[in-house]
Amino acid sequence: MTFSLNMTFSDLLLLLPEILLTCWLCVVLIVDFSLPRLPKERLAYLSVAGLMAILGCLGWFDLNHISGTLFNNMFVLDRMAIFFKIFILGATILVILASIEYVNRFTFFRGEYYCLVVMAALGMMFMASANDLLSVFVSLEFATLGFYILVSYLRDDLASNEGGLKFFILGVFAAGLLAYGISLVYGETGKLVFSDMASTRATPGLIIGFLLIFASLGFKIGAVPFHAWIPDTYHGAPTPVTTFLSIAPKAAAFAILLRIFLVALGTFKPLWVSLLVAVSILSMTYGNIVAIAQRNIKRLLAYSGIAQVGNVLIGLAAGTKMGSDAVLFYLLAYLFANIGAFAVVIAVGQAIGRDEIEDYRGLNRRSPFLAFAMLLFLLSLAGVPPLAGFIGKLYIFVAAIKEGLYTLIAVGLINIVISMYYYLIVVKQMYINEPVDPSPIGISNPMKAVIYVGLAGTLVIGIYPQPFTDWVVSATLMFANFIGPSATVVPPSSPLGG
Amino acid sequence: MGEYALLYILFAPFAGALALIFVSNRQPLLVRSIATSAAFVSLIASLYLFYAYDPVKGGFQFIQKYEWSKQLGISLYLGVDGIGTPLVLASSILLFAGIFVSWHIKDRTKEFYIWLLILAAATIGVFMSLDLFFLYFFYEMSVIPMYLLLGMWGSHTKKYLEMTDAEGLKQRDSVGFIFNFGSNSKEYAAMKLVLFLSAFAVIALMGILLIYKYSGLNTFDILVLREQANLMNIPALGTTLDKIIWVLVFFGFASIAPLWPLHSWSPVGHAAAPAATSMLHAGVLMKLGHFSIIRVAFEILPETTRELMPIAAVLCMFSIIYGGFVAFYAKDTKYVIGYSSSSHMGYVFLGMAALNYISLSGAVIYMFAHAMATGMLFAMAGWVYDQTHTRDIPSLGGLSNKMPFISACFVVGCMASIGMPGTVNFIAEIMIIVGSWNKYPLQVIVAMLGIVLTLAYLFKMMRGLFYGPMNQKYSHAHDAISTVDRLPLLIMIAVSVGFGIFPMHLYDVVRSGVDPLVARITLVVPVAETGEGVGMRSKATPPEKTSVPQAAHTPISHTPRVSRGGRE
Structure with missing residues (x-):
């Protein structure tokens, strides 16, 4: 294979959001070093301002249907990539706003915290655009690197260290699986770009390779049986990092999964449907049943997150254009509800200092707003109309x-x-329940903003x-080329199988 | 202006709830007046709707359609027929009355009214949805407010739920016991209610999704599905698909109705709920079940309905008798009324199962009538509880001295519940009994026994509460004196008696909704009607083969007089 990098300046336009983000990351870092007396929350607002500008740029891309590929198809900018980039940047902005208060708990490196968050976001933006197995590997590890540090940011906290270590060891293991899977697939097909693989035949090596890749991505999204790290890591990590971890990497990994399953493996659909059905059933059932026993709200949300991933996998298992729309839409609904719920957890944790469910006693009397917001977020996660989760x-x-x-639907x-x-x-x-300590709970303004955004998203999408839906439908248009129109006619012989 | 009536009825409570969010709890009068005015707008609009509905034209009227999601084929499609109209009216009357009944709630008044308004609006939404998606949407939406209303403002059921018979032997609802974990807390009641209803709601959702898929029309529009969906003769799981869908839909929605043996959540929920919630719960929430079965199963699967509706005819007997007996042994006032409601819902199922013009109209009128009667009873049980802080019948007594107005109203409530002539319940009951006699004589006999049982437990409760020696502990109890306290009862009595004496418009409206439905169900494959003239005279039961609905337009107002003898 020969590499010829003929790049024009207009090609670089496709990379503009990433380039801007990299520059902005450096700006934030330099400002942090050069103005040591600057209050760290200014850094947060500085990062948010930059992210907002990039979000605007992506919005402009989306409106003008800018698309194309770069670096021999390694990097693709299509509408789905733009969707996920907007998604990830939005999540990053909300997480940064939600962490402003929390950052004061860190003893060191408060400024670097924001840089690491932005760096992880950068990695995930590349994940959204990854169009071949190599760029998947590089961007995935790049994004995870930031998280390894972020998870163990509470240096004096044993749980945080434990969570970080678990995440790291299992993460590295998953990276190994991914690399091995990629090598197998490349060995079998001689191809790395997803769309080129579409015509290959299913050989045992290829199947094993893809299973390994799926295992590694399953680790990222936290699907059963690759979920073991989730509860401890979510529990131990600083809550804003948990928030970030619970939504952004999952979304980015789903972008890759969608490309792999619908583009590269679109022709093998009968083979992988049962795999996804099994993983989905396991995730939903395990996540929901174990969540019942939880006493800690972060662990509860961790298990609920496992179950939610199972739900998203239903859409992937459908394996149609509509299924991919549903995945994107569900992730959108999940974004607002989950970030909102974690924002409430951060706000309550900030006031009380603990995250046990028991501590939420009488929250309605202490802060009606927080309680109401939490109610809506949880109901949206549960899927109660008229909230986003139900739709x-x-x-x-x-x-x-x-x-x-x-069976899957049942x-x-x-x-x-x-x-x-x-x-x-x-x-x-x-x-x-009535509160033990009825003193009111105050909320800082940035936190309020996050919760309002969450509420607005949850309600508007729901109502x-x-x-x-128009947005997600147009974002996944390119899948229509790879997978035929959905099979609406089912053989009447066994309509209740599957 | 008039054509938007449905929007006013549906969105006035939502708007009220939204406005209440911005009001402080420190201004209780403002909170109450906002809630009242929202309910009032809804009430006026639904009164307009009821009288402006044209029974001669029939069909779905006041239609509003807004596209909501192209991809999923959903539109906000509202419209009422003769079945939905009275139920919408009943909901808004009960909401309006319920706001006055809960006038004295001090704790978190604002939140209470917000959830009450949302609950009522959601039930109203079901009654006017012509889209399967929105029907389910509003149905599921009504469940969560129930949880909060029960949990936050309800009361623990304590030991009241223990029942003893005359010899002092312990009795219990053994069917309820299967799902009973022995807890008497309101949290338990609330959780049981939500989980029960959600569990069966998703069963119904499965049925709805199957309809969506196999119709292949990519729409949730009930009217389109009813005309074009062909779900018959698709083999599945050893039977046919339409039967599976029908069973899923029927039992999914029958749980809220509540049909025996799926009733156990309901009386416990009633007992734990605050008065206004019980009123809405028994008055309209339970009717969501019957209504949704009529809307989904009857409309979309008429042939299957004719084939499988005998299931309901069997189960409704158990509902009637079982609920009646438990109500007889129960000691908790609300428990008695709760079981009485679940027993009375058996009549509605009987009326639905017989599938002819008279009985189905009777079932719909019964839903309306029962909403008023049970609303009154719950309002008064709530008043007694507020005054004495107990619902234990044996420890109460002689309250008629202290509260003459309430005890007088209670007599009226009992009479309405029993179905005395002069109340709308009488008309409904007699129509169900007359209409079902040909097809289900056994069930009709059981239903008559049920009436006797109703008489027994309601009189027993009345005696226990208002007559006999008085417990001096409750000497501070006082009557409903102010207009605010009397108004809700007077409204419900007026409606119940008013329609009892002048039922023609109600009857015409209901008939206009029922006739095309029954014609559809019984005409698809004509059924040979052999039981003609077995019991009641044929004037009241038009032969089901009559193809033109108008031919069945025998004025019912004669029927009660003709057939009165069969009741006692």
């Missing part, structure tokens, strides 16, 4: 039922009821989803 779940179920995945529906139970346990603490 997301319905979208996914509709996409799956068109493909006849009845399990998904049962899991809604199970999840309702543990979310309502938290609601019960907040609303029904008027049309613009958002």
Whole structure:
């Protein structure tokens, strides 16, 4: 293979968001070093300002349908990549705003915290654009590197160190699997770019290679049976990092999964559907059942996150254009609800100093706003109308039922009821139980902003989803070329299989 | 202006709830007046709707359609027919009354009214949805407010739920016991209610999704599905798909109705709930079940309905008798009324199962009538509880001296619940009984026994509460004196008696909704009607083969007089 890098200046335009973000990262770093007396929250606002500008740039890209590939198809900028980049940047902005208060807990390197968050975001933006296996590997490890440090940022806290170590060891192991899988796939096909692989035949080596790649990505999204690191890491990590970890890398990994399964493996759909169905059922059921037993809100949300990933996988298992729309839409609904819920956890943790569910006793009396926000976020996660999560779940179920995945849908529906139970346990603490200490809980302004954004997203998507469905439908248009129109006609012989 | 009536009815409570968010709890009067005015707008609009609905034209009227999601084929499609109209009216009457009944709530007044308004608006939304998605949307939306209303403002059921018979032997609801973990807390009641309803709601959702898929029309529009969906004769799991869908939809929605043996969440929920919530719960929330079955199963799967509806005819007997007996042994006032409600819902199922013009109209009118009657009873049980802080019937007594107005109203409430002539319940009951006699004579006999049982437990409760020696502990109890306290009861009594004496418009409206439905169900494959003239005279039961619905337009107002003898 020969590499010829003929790049023009206009090609670089495709990389503009990443280039800008890199520059901005350096600016923040330099400002941090050169003005040591500057209050660190200014750095946060500085980063947010830059991210907002880049978000605007991406919005402009999206409106003008700018797309193209770079570096021999390693890097692709299509509308789905833009969707995920906007998604990741939005999540990053919210996380930075939510961490401003929390950062004061760190003894050292408060300024670098923001740089690391932005760096992780940069890595994930590359993940959203990764179009061949090499760029998947590089961008994935780049993004994870930032998280390894962030998770163990509370240096004096044993849980944080433990979480960081677990995350690191398992993460490195997953990276090994990924590298091995890539080498197998490359050895079998001689190709790295997803769209070139579409025509290859299924050989044992190829299947094993893809299974290894799936395992490694399953680790990133935290699907059962690759979930073991999630509870401890989420529990130990600083809560804003948990927030970030629970949403952005999952979304970026789903971007890669969508490309792999729908583009590279689109022709092997009958082979991988049952794999995804199994993983999805396991994730939903395990996540929801174990979540019932949790006493700590962060662990509860960790397990609920495992279950939510199972839900997203239903959309992927459908393996159609509509399924991919549903995945994107669900992630959008999940973004607002999850960041919002974690923002409330941060705010309450800041006031009380603990994150046990027991501490939410009587939150409605101490801070009606926080309690109401948490109620809506949890109900959205549970999938109660008229909130975003309900539409997301319905979208996914509709996409799956068109493909006849009845067992999967039945399990998904049962899991809604199970999840309702543990979310309502938290609601019960907040609303029904009386507080031990009735002093009101104050909220800082940036935190309020995050919660308002979360509430607005959760309610608007739930009540008027049309613009958002339009967006996700146009974002996944290119999949229509790789996977045929959905098989609406199911052989009447066994309509209730699958 | 008039054509937007549905939007006013539906969105006035939502708007009220939204406005309440911005009001402080320190201004309780402002909170109450906002809630009242929201409910009032809804009430006026639904009264307009009820009288402006044209029964001659029939069909779905006041239609509003807004596209909501192209990809999923969903639109906000609202419209009422003769079945939805009275239920919308009942919901808004009960909401309006409920706001006055809960006038004295001091704790977190604002939140209470917010959730009450959302609950009522969600139920109203179900009654006017012509889109399967929105039907489910509003249905599921009504569950969470129930959780918070029960949990935050409810009361523990304590030991009241223990029941003893005359010899002092312990009795219990053994069916309820299967799902009973022995807890008497309101949290338990609330959680049980939510999980039960959600669990069965997702079963119904599965049915809805199957309809969506196999119709292949990419739409949730009930009217389109009803005309074009062909779900018959698709083999699945050893039977046919339409049967599977029907069973999923029927049992999914029957749990909220509540049909025996899926009833156990309901009385416990009633007992724990604050008065206004019980009113809405028993008055309209339970009717969501029947209504959704009519809307989804009857409309979309008429042939399967004709085939499988006998299931309901069997189960409704158990509902009636079982609920009646438990109500007889229960000691908690709200528990008695709760079981009485679940027993009375059996009549609605009987009326639905018989599938003819008279019985189905009777079922719909019964839903309306029962909403008023049970609303009154719960409002008064709530008043007694507020005054005495107990619902334990044996420890109460002689309250009629202290509260003559309430005890007088209670008599009226009991009469309405039993179905005395002069109340709308009587008309409904007699229509169900007359209409079902040909097809289900056994069930009709059971239903009559149920009436006797109703008489027994309601009179027993009335005697226990208001007559006999008085417990001096409750000498501080006082009557409902102010207008605010009397208004809700007077409204419900007026509606109940008013429609009892002048039922024609209500009857016409209901008939206009029921006729095309019954014609559809029974005409698809004509059923040979052999039981003609077995019991009641044929004037009341038009032969089901009659193809033109208008031919069945026998004025019902004669029927009660003709067939009165069969009741006692």
